[in-house]
Each structure stands twice: as structure tokens, then as C-alpha cells.
Amino acid sequence: MKYYIGIDIGGTNIKTGVVDEDGKIISEHSIPTRAERPQEEVLKDIIKSVRASVSGVDIDYSDVVSAGIGTPGFIDVKNGVVIYNNNLGWRNFGVSGELSRELGIPVTLENDADAAALGEVIAGSAKGAKSAMIITLGTGVGTGYVVDGKIVRGCEFGHMVIEFGGRQCTCGRKGCFESYCSATGLINMTKELISDNPDGLTARIAAKEGSVGGRTVFDASQKGDKEADELIDKYISYLACGLVNLINGLQPEIISLGGGIAKQGTRLIDPLKEKVYTEIYEGIKFPKIVTCTLGYKAGLIGAALAAR
Amino acid sequence: MKYYIGIDIGGTNIKTGVVDEDGKIISEHSIPTRAERPQEEVLKDIIKSVRASVSGVDIDYSDVVSAGIGTPGFIDVKNGVVIYNNNLGWRNFGVSGELSRELGIPVTLENDADAAALGEVIAGSAKGAKSAMIITLGTGVGTGYVVDGKIVRGCEFGHMVIEFGGRQCTCGRKGCFESYCSATGLINMTKELISDNPDGLTARIAAKEGSVGGRTVFDASQKGDKEADELIDKYISYLACGLVNLINGLQPEIISLGGGIAKQGTRLIDPLKEKVYTEIYEGIKFPKIVTCTLGYKAGLIGAALAAR
Numbered sequence: 065m066k067y068y069i070g071i072d073i074g075g076t077n078i079k080t081g082v083v084d085e086d087g088k089i090i091s092e093h094s095i096p097t098r099a100e101r102p103q104e105e106v107l108k109d110i111i112k113s114v115r116a117s118v119s120g121v122d123i124d125y126s127d128v129v130s131a132g133i134g135t136p137g138f139i140d141v142k143n144g145v146v147i148y149n150n151n152l153g154w155r156n157f158g159v160s161g162e163l164s165r166e167l168g169i170p171v172t173l174e175n176d177a178d179a180a181a182l183g184e185v186i187a188g189s190a191k192g193a194k195s196a197m198i199i200t201l202g203t204g205v206g207t208g209y210v211v212d213g214k215i216v217r218g219c220e221f222g223h224m225v226i227e228f229g230g231r232q233c234t235c236g237r238k239g240c241f242e243s244y245c246s247a248t249g250l251i252n253m254t255k256e257l258i259s260d261n262p263d264g265l266t267a268r269i270a271a272k273e274g275s276v277g278g279r280t281v282f283d284a285s286q287k288g289d290k291e292a293d294e295l296i297d298k299y300i301s302y303l304a305c306g307l308v309n310l311i312n313g314l315q316p317e318i319i320s321l322g323g324g325i326a327k328q329g330t331r332l333i334d335p336l337k338e339k340v341y342t343e344i345y346e347g348i349k350f351p352k353i354v355t356c357t358l359g360y361k362a363g364l365i366g367a368a369l370a371a372r
Numbered sequence: 373m374k375y376y377i378g379i380d381i382g383g384t385n386i387k388t389g390v391v392d393e394d395g396k397i398i399s400e401h402s403i404p405t406r407a408e409r410p411q412e413e414v415l416k417d418i419i420k421s422v423r424a425s426v427s428g429v430d431i432d433y434s435d436v437v438s439a440g441i442g443t444p445g446f447i448d449v450k451n452g453v454v455i456y457n458n459n460l461g462w463r464n465f466g467v468s469g470e471l472s473r474e475l476g477i478p479v480t481l482e483n484d485a486d487a488a489a490l491g492e493v494i495a496g497s498a499k500g501a502k503s504a505m506i507i508t509l510g511t512g513v514g515t516g517y518v519v520d521g522k523i524v525r526g527c528e529f530g531h532m533v534i535e536f537g538g539r540q541c542t543c544g545r546k547g548c549f550e551s552y553c554s555a556t557g558l559i560n561m562t563k564e565l566i567s568d569n570p571d572g573l574t575a576r577i578a579a580k581e582g583s584v585g586g587r588t589v590f591d592a593s594q595k596g597d598k599e600a601d602e603l604i605d606k607y608i609s610y611l612a613c614g615l616v617n618l619i620n621g622l623q624p625e626i627i628s629l630g631g632g633i634a635k636q637g638t639r640l641i642d643p644l645k646e647k648v649y650t651e652i653y654e655g656i657k658f659p660k661i662v663t664c665t666l667g668y669k670a671g672l673i674g675a676a677l678a679a680r
Contacts, residue, residue: 138655147655207621218622219621219622221620221621223620223621223653224532224620224621225534225613225617226533226536227535227536227537228534228547228609228610228613229535230536235653235654236651236654237616237651239536301536302536305536308533308545309529309532309533312528312529312532313515313527313528313529314527315526343544343545345531346543347446347455
């Protein structure tokens with residue numbers, strides 16, 4: 065058996081893991097990133113974490129083929145350089161080369177969303193799919209596209225305008241997919257609902273919890289609030305719009321939804337499917353629409369096996 | 373020198389040509405399709421046209437490696453079957469196999485927009501580009517994407533909604549890229565302008581010409597009509613919106629615009645570039661934006677060389 069190291073460098077935590085050929089994590093370790101430190105110190109902790117992951121399982125280091133990093137931001141995949149990572153404060157940092165010298169094995173670098181998409185195709189919700197689009201509904205909307213087991217790099221549709229002149233997006237454009245369908249987008253729309261209906265159930269739930277989250281409107285809906293139902297309907301209509309754009313445009317075999325909002329499960333997926341399947345261009349095969357199953361593990365597995 | 377046959381089967385004409393290794397057409401022939409006939413008769417004419425193309429130039433038939441067909445509609449590329457072609461009335465017609473038997477060489481099949489995109493990359497406006505998106509602004513909006521000299525099949529963004537709940541599209545959705553940016557879309561918007569301003573210059577030009585075309589509003593603009601300028605601005609804003617979606621989403625190195633509207637040249641391209649370049653997501657490299665240079669020849673060249 066050969067083994068691969070996965071390294072997920074996030075703004076909050078660094079996660080490392082040993083992944084086997086089948087895409088199973090057999091040992092993993094995590095430490096806080098403390099991104100405010102100089103990059104050399106973060107790098108030292110990454111190496112410590114990798115060694116802890118490897119030491120936690122009874123394998124021969126000579127059976128470890130390579131390591132792969134997943135991290136957000138702008139990445140030069142070919143040269144293993146983080147061009148710009150906002151959360152880590154890294155600029156033009158040749159992290160792959162540095163790590164490779166220390167670990168004595170080749171180290172590759174991928175965008176974290178791309179790595180997670182690959183992980184879901186190798187061992188999760190999209191296992192075995194010929195073409196899979198993984199859409200993460202988190203702080204932003206991330207899309208990762210995997211065809212024939214390979215990441216299609218730079219495929220990123222969060223900043224596709226779906227409503228010309230619509231909601232202001234952080235990117236400067238108006239009406240991006242992300243500005244409606246990210247958790248942030250849903251939270252913003254929920255706040256508007258609360259401001260329009262300060263005595264409604266959604267408002268009361270938010271007041272009780274002390275904040276508005278992506279779940280607030282779903283909680284209100286479950287308790288029978290019609291305004292919450294309407295907002296969820298609207299959210300799902302926008303999500304269906306973005307999904308159908310990508311289905312018409314690229315014809316993936318399967319779409320897997322990840323991120324916080326996807327945890328709503330059937331309350332989200334069932335009406336979403338209904339809307340999507342009525343809108344797809346005639347003749348295009350209906351893709352499966354499912355939720356991601358691996359959580360953060362997808363990123364570790366995908367990063368580890370991206371170089372294989 | 374090796375040679376390749378290109379065959380473009382359109383609803384109106386069948387065009388065939390002999391293409392050399394460099395993507396140069398060295399002989400071509402054309403006949404009306406007369407699509408109302410049984411497919412066997414159309415096939416006979418295709419063979420006749422191919423033979424006419426070959427006979428028109430002094431080459432040895434044994435140096436002809438293969439032939440490639442480009443045609444609109446739903447295509448099973450792998451098996452060389454036209455699944456459904458609305459204009460030709462073909463359903464599940466294994467045209468590649470039939471032609472291959474008659475011509476004694478392998479025959480491949482591609483979507484005509486994909487073939488044309490490949491042609492522009494091989495020998496036209498996008499020559500040598502690592503990744504090129506060819507966008508045809510004709511009756512509809514067609515997109516063809518070529519990466520590393522290979523067609524990315526099924527990449528078709530004409531039915532990407534850019535205005536949620538917007539203009540009715542022929543596909544059933546509302547607000548598709550095509551419903552604004554095709555020649556048909558521009559003509560519809562021009563008709564609305566005329567109906568709102570029946571005494572305006574655009575209306576008078578249309579009345580004089582007896583019809584409204586994609587050029588009408590550009591002609592009015594050239595004669596100093598402000599309302600025409602506003603409509604062109606609006607059209608370019610929508611076109612920029614669709615282009616930026618594709619640039620953010622796929623990061624092509626070059627975008628080539630084809631079809632009738634692209635003939636407006638700098639009156640279209642210059643303000644378009646300005647709008648596009650201010651909207652692209654930060655960090656993404658600006659693609660070149662140009663117009664296609666090969667016209668119908670792109671489809672012949674691309675179809676011929678797709679199998680190479």
C-alpha cells in the first residue's frame with residue numbers, strides 16, 4: 065500500500081492527514097493556523113503536524129509517495145506558489161518547494177475548493193462520476209469541477225451574474241450567484257425579511273438566538289412561518305437558476321452541494337430538484353443533485369491524491 | 373503533405389473542403405442542402421460534393437487521412453450519430469458510419485459551433501491560444517471552448533440566465549444570455565425601441581429598409597441617433613455581463629466574437645472591452661477580446677482537423 069499526505073491550510077486551522085490509495089484517511093492531525101505569525105513559523109507547524117499524522121499510524125515513511133496542499137486564494141498550481149492568500153497574508157510564497165525540501169517528497173498545491181471537489185469524487189458523494197460539479201454554499205459560493213478524475217482548474221462560477229443589476233456583490237459586480245446563494249447572501253436576505261417584518265417569527269427566532277444565521281429562516285419555516293417559506297422559495301429559485309446555468313453550460317453528470325446551507329438536506333434539495341429539472345435545456349441529461357458527504361475530509365483527501 | 377476533408381452540413385447549404393495540415397483550405401465546394409429530402413439523398417449529395425472538392429485539386433486520394441463533419445443539433449460525437457437535428461429533420465442518423473463506408477476513410481462528427489471554434493484556434497483569430505472561447509452572436513448565442521487544441525465538448529453557455537426573471541427565451545427560461553445578445557435579441561430590443569419612438573431615426577431607417585436587422589440600430593447610431601446609442605450601450609452591457617461570467621468562470625486566454633453582430637467591429641469591441649475589463653474578478657488575467665476572422669471557413673477547417 066502507498067500513502068499520500070493531505071494538508072489543508074485554512075485561515076483558522078491547519079489540518080493534515082495520511083490518506084491511503086483508496087482515499088481513506090488513516091490518521092489525521094489539526095493545529096490552529098495563527099495566521100498572524102510570519103509564514104516561516106506557520107510552515108514549521110505544518111511540518112510538525114505532518115509528522116504527527118505520520119507518527120500516529122504504523123506505516124513506513126518510504127511508502128509515502130507525495131504530499132498535497134489545499135489552500136484558498138490565488139494559486140500558481142504549476143510552480144506550487146501561493147500568489148495571494150488574503151486570510152493567511154501570504155504573497156508569492158513558494159510553499160510547495162519549502163515543504164518538499166523538509167519532507168523529502170514531492171509536494172503539490174491546489175486551490176482548497178478544487179481539492180475538496182476531487183475528494184468528493186474520489187471517496188464521497190460523487191464517487192466514480194465522470195464529471196462532477198461541487199458547489200459550496202458557505203461564506204461565498206465556490207465551484208469545483210472534476211472531469212475524468214481530474215480537476216478542471218480555474219473553473220469558478222461564484223461570480224457569475226444571474227441578475228443583471230441585482231444585489232451588490234463583494235467583487236464589485238451586481239447580482240452574482242454568490243450574492244444570493246452563499247450563506248452570507250441568505251443571511252442578508254433574512255435580515256431584510258426581519259427588518260420588513262420585525263414582529264414575524266423569523267425576527268423572534270433571531271432575537272432569541274441573538275444573531276441571524278443561514279439556519280434562522282429554515283428554523284422559522286419549520287415552525288410554520290409563511291414569510292420564511294417564501295424566502296426559502298426565493299433562495300431556492302436563485303440557487304436553481306445558478307445550477308441550471310452550469311448544467312446547461314457544462315453538462316455535469318452530478319452536482320454535489322456542500323457548505324453550511326447544504327446541511328438543510330431534503331428541505332433544500334427536494335424543491336431545488338423540482339425547479340432545476342423543469343428548467344434544464346431540452347435534450348440535456350438530468351444530473352443527479354446530492355449533498356456532499358465528506359465535510360472537511362474532502363479537502364484533505366483531494367489534496368493528498370491530486371498529484372497521483 | 374497529408375490532407376483532411378471538412379464537411380459542414382447546414383440547413384441551407386452543404387459545404388465541403390480539402391484542408392491541409394496547416395489548416396489551409398486548398399479546395400472547396402458547396403451545394404444547397406434541400407433538407408426536405410430523405411436523408412439518403414442528402415448523403416449522396418454530400419459524397420458528390422466531397423468528390424468535387426477532392427477533384428478540384430491535384431492531390432493523391434491516398435494522402436487524405438480522414439474527414440470530419442460539423443453540424444448543428446444534438447450530436448453523439450463518440451458514435452458519430454446525429455441524435456436530433458431540427459433543421460435537417462434528422463433523428464438518430466449514423467451519418468459518420470455511412471459516409472465512412474462510402475469514402476473509405478474515418479469520418480468524425482462534431483457540433484458545428486465546436487468545429488468553428490477549433491478552426492479559429494487552428495488558423496484564425498485565436499491561433500495558438502492555450503484556451504479560447506468563441507462566442508457566436510447569430511440567430512442564437514453559441515459558445516465553443518477549446519483548451520490545449522481540443523474541443524471541450526458540451527460547453528454551451530447561450531442559455532445561461534443573466535437576468536433572473538428577464539426576457540422570455542425560446543428555451544423556456546427567462547433572461548438567458550441568448551435572449552439579449554443574439555442578433556434575434558438585439559432585433560427584438562430594436563423593435564421595442566421603434567415601437568416606443570415611432571418617429572425616431574431608428575424607426576425611419578427600419579421603415580426605409582423595410583425590415584429591422586441586427587445592423588439597424590448601428591446604422592442609426594452612426595447617423596447620430598442618441599436613442600440608438602443608448603440601446604447599443606444596453607446591448608453591450610448585457611454582452612459584457614455574459615462575457616465576464618465566462619471569464620470569471622473559466623478564465624480563457626482569448627475570446628473571439630463571431631456571427632453577424634461581431635461585424636460591427638470596433639463600434640462594438642472597444643466599448644465592450646472597457647466594460648469587461650472593469651468587471652473581471654480581481655487577480656484574473658485579462659483575456660484578449662477580438663473578432664473571428666475565418667467566417668464559415670472556420671467550421672470547415674475545424675471539422676476537418678478535429679479528428680487529427
